[in-house]
Amino acid sequence: MKIRRPKPLVSKVKLKETLNPNQQEKENNEVHADNTVNANSSNKRKENGDIVSSDLSKNEEKIRSIYKNCSDVIYRTFYIGNKTKALLIYIEGLSNEQEIEESVLSPLMNERNMGTEIQSLMTKTVSAPNIKEVSTYIDCVNELSVGKTVIFVSQNSSAFSVSLTKWEKRAIEQPESESVVRGPREGFIEDITVNTSLLRRRIRSPKLKMVRYLVGKYSETSVVIAYVDGLASEDLIEEVKRRVKRIDIDGILDSGTVEEFIEDHPYSPFPQTLATERPDVVTANLLEGRVAILVEGSPFSLIAPITFYSLLQASEDYYGRFLIGTALRWLRYIFLVISLLLPSLYVAVLTFHQEMIPTSLVISIIGSREQVPFPAIVEVLIMEITFEALREAGLRLPKQVGSAVSIVGALVIGDAAVSAGIVSPPMVIVVAITGVASFTIPRYSAAIALRMLRFPIVILAGILGLLGVMLGIILIIVHLASLRSFGVPYLSPMAPMQANEMKDVLIRAPLWKLNKRPHFTGDYNEYRQAPNQKPNPSKGGDG
Amino acid sequence: MIEKGRISALQMATLLYPTIIATAILLVPAITGEYAKKDMWLSPIWASLAGLFVIFLAVKLEQRFPEQTIIQYSGTITGKLIGKLIGVLIVLYYFHATGIILLEYGNFVIGSFLPRTPLLIVIGSMVLVCGLAVRGGIEVMARTAQVLVPFVILFFTLIMILLTPELNLDNLFPVMEYGLKPSLKGAIIPASWFLQLFIIAFILPVLKKGEKIGKAGILTVITVMITLVITNLVTLLLFGVITTSFTYPVMEAARFISVADFLQHLESVVMAIWVAGTFIKVSLFYYVVVIGTAQVLHISDFRPIVLPIGLFLTVLSFWTSSSLQELEQILITSFPFYDFFVLIIIPMLLLVIAKVRKKGATKNRRNKGKVKK
Secondary structure, rough: OOOOOOOOOOOOOOOEEEOOOOOOOOOOOOOOOOOOHHHHHHHHHHHHHOOOOOHHHHHHHHHHHHOOOOOEEEEEEEEEEEEEEEEEEOOOOOOHHHHHHHHHHHHHHHOOOOOHHHHHHHHHHHHOOOOOEEEEHHHHHHHHHHEEEEEEEEOOEEEEEEEOOOOOOOOOOOOOOOOOOOOOOOOOOOOOHHHHHHHHHHHHOOOOEEEEEEEHHHHHHEEEEEEEEEEOOHHHHHHHHHHHHHHHOOOOHHHHHHHHOOOOOOOOOOOOOEEEEOHHHHHHHHHOOOEEEEOOOOEEEEEOOOHHHHHHHHHHHHHOOOHHHHHHHHHHHHHHHHHHHHHHHHHHHHOOOHHHHHHHHHHHHHHHOOOOOOHHHHHHHHHHHHHHHHHHHHHHHHHHHHHHHHHHHHHHHHHHHHOOHHHHHHHHHHOOOOOOOOOOOOOHHHHHHHHHHHHHHHHHHHHHHHHHHHHHHHHHHHHHHHHEOEEEEEEOOOOOOOHHHHHHHOOOOOOHHHHHHHHOOOOHHHHOOOOOOOOOOOOOOOO | OOOOOOHHHHHHHHHHHHHHHHHHHHHHHHHHHHHHHHHOHHHHHHHHHHHHHHHHHHHHHHOOOOOOOOHHHHHHHOOHHHHHEEEEEEEEHHHHHHHHHHHHHHHHHHHHHHOOOOHHHHHHHHHHHHHHHHHOOOHHHHHHHHHHHHHHHHHHHHHHHHHHHOOOOHHHOOOOOOHHHHHHHHHHHHHHHOOOOOOHHHHHEEEOOOOOHHHHHHHHHHHHHHHHHHHHHHHHHHHHHHHHOOOOOHHHHHHHHHOOOOOOHHHHHHHHHHHHHHHHHHHHHHHHHHHHHHHHHOOOOOOHHHHHHHHOOOOOOHHHOOOOOHHHHHHHHHHHHHHHHHHHHHHHHHHHHHHOOOOOOOOHHHHHHHHHO
């Protein structure tokens, strides 16, 4: 299998596009975005645009001047068949040195039959699977920077690039932030070729397209847009491509960087793309006609467009029994409301609407609050902020220290604060339930948005009681209603109502009932499976 | 068009339902009880005919002038000067109506739940929230309504079900002791709520093409009617003829709920849910005020004037009346005529004049236009 890359180009904005390497197709779409290339890089372009010279020492000088002060570039001079001088260049740590020795250096050095021209000699003797001739310095630099080995041969006005890349990468592990009891345990890693292969292994059809762009002036990070041809709408694909192409930044460190540049409403606390580490989640979304964006160096791929409800669905909903899945989904909805509202309801009821609490309960609450010097709202804010701080501290610290922090925190909050009379026991219960509730939301980015929003609602509750809580809820709903993710209303299918898609929101309908794909915008491929597949005894059996 | 969003007929119905219900559910039982006594549950049925009639008027006008609001086509029908006058009159009516709704809301919240909170805070916070929704346009308002209205209906049903053990069927009889007259009399004031459905004239232009307008309109009228009949029936069965002595009978009713000595005093929950309905009502009126003002003044974008108008509405709500008693007096005595004049007489005259002067598209021409598009 031959991996072909498009003709590279060093300019201020580098954007290249090829089809998925697994397909033997190539599509060039180079964008020279602006004319205001700074002096430095335009010089670089001019000198690097030169054709490789036939003078070996001149070539070496050139490459050495480009890679000046780069100690990780290795130069190795050798003689092909003890006669023709040649120079081999690679970057340490990106190339497989053992392979270079075995399949390039030793066959070439031991070559005895020097009659033919150098091109056919290379094809005959070098046993590496992928070898390519390059003729400009830019190409050489680009080949080197992705870990290939470049060979210059004297009296030959082109160089050879041999693909013997190898670098250290993490093994495929279970994704930590999205673990499951039942379901595939593979997670994406930082290497994009591994990630695309994980997708390709799940969708073998050539209809799965992966378009590659290079984004980032210095980092030149690969960003792959994956979609299934015929399922994702053309407009959506074009829109995603357009937004990715628009990014002009010096470096991409994580898919979060891409996310910030392509979302519709940058000021919203709610995520408008779904970040996931799970290839099975990406696959499911691709098959529903969404688009995935994979970023080199990040195990998180982005899915667009999404709705609010997709943030509340776990992959496991679809792997277990549907009745259980429905129940769990409702549990999540209830705890979503609790995580957002419980502290503010506590404040509102305790401050303004005591009559709502049954008498015996109100007496015990008042009794326990007797020692507490603060009004309910201050108490809630102290405890909630402490809880958030503990969570944040536990998250960043090494595991061993983290557990120590949580023990100390639990002791301080749970016991000492209560016996010191700073907070009341019911308050501790409220904070604990809220904390647990916020962890039931399967997507971290959604959970954190709701966790932060509960603070303004607590303050509203302290000012206007239940009325304030209601106004807060309405504000959040108005905001959610005005959001769109790549043109799809954030609250759909509930608002605007699409009745036949509600069965994947209100319940987790059995898979043999979900015959239609969700409809976002424009044309779509309506049916995903044959109807009437409900299993029953008369259909199966050994008949 | 100033408004670029488009909504479906179902969304329109979800917007209209709380627009009528929100304040009606509070005040109608007491007011109808005053005139209809034990037949108060029949009154909303007669009153709903007024709703059907204004929807008919609005739809007929809309058929002649597709994608235009009454502000725009009144000029075409009657000529520039009179048309402008009618436009200003209607916009001012909606200004006034919004002010009154806000005052009703503020007085209710302060009277029942937050006695020590300044009226300005209560009204101002509501206007601010509504303003944000109005800025989002009709689509955002419709979607918000679609999220909120199911909960409003759910809680309303729940409250009514929880009240059933307290109900006393004897309060209902005798039905129509004095004939139809009392219930018809009781229908006059609720009719002014149904007349508010004329607000549909501002929503019809932003409907998606090919939606079933008539069906959605009738659905709205029927659901509103059923809700009011149930409310009146439940308050009647619960309190009998003393219903009239309460200002807000439904709130009083909510106090009666007691399940297992735990679920009790649910009036705060009722208030919270009711606020959701009021929010939609105020937003829709606010929206009409903003759109109407923008069209009268020929402003190309309505968003910049949303917050200034909100400020004005807040102040206006204080000017409408000085006390709750005065407000109720206005609502019972002069407002029905006011409503009747603006929401029935003017549109009817417009329709008749349009017919006589042959202004606007007839049905056939409209269909032709459709084919072209």
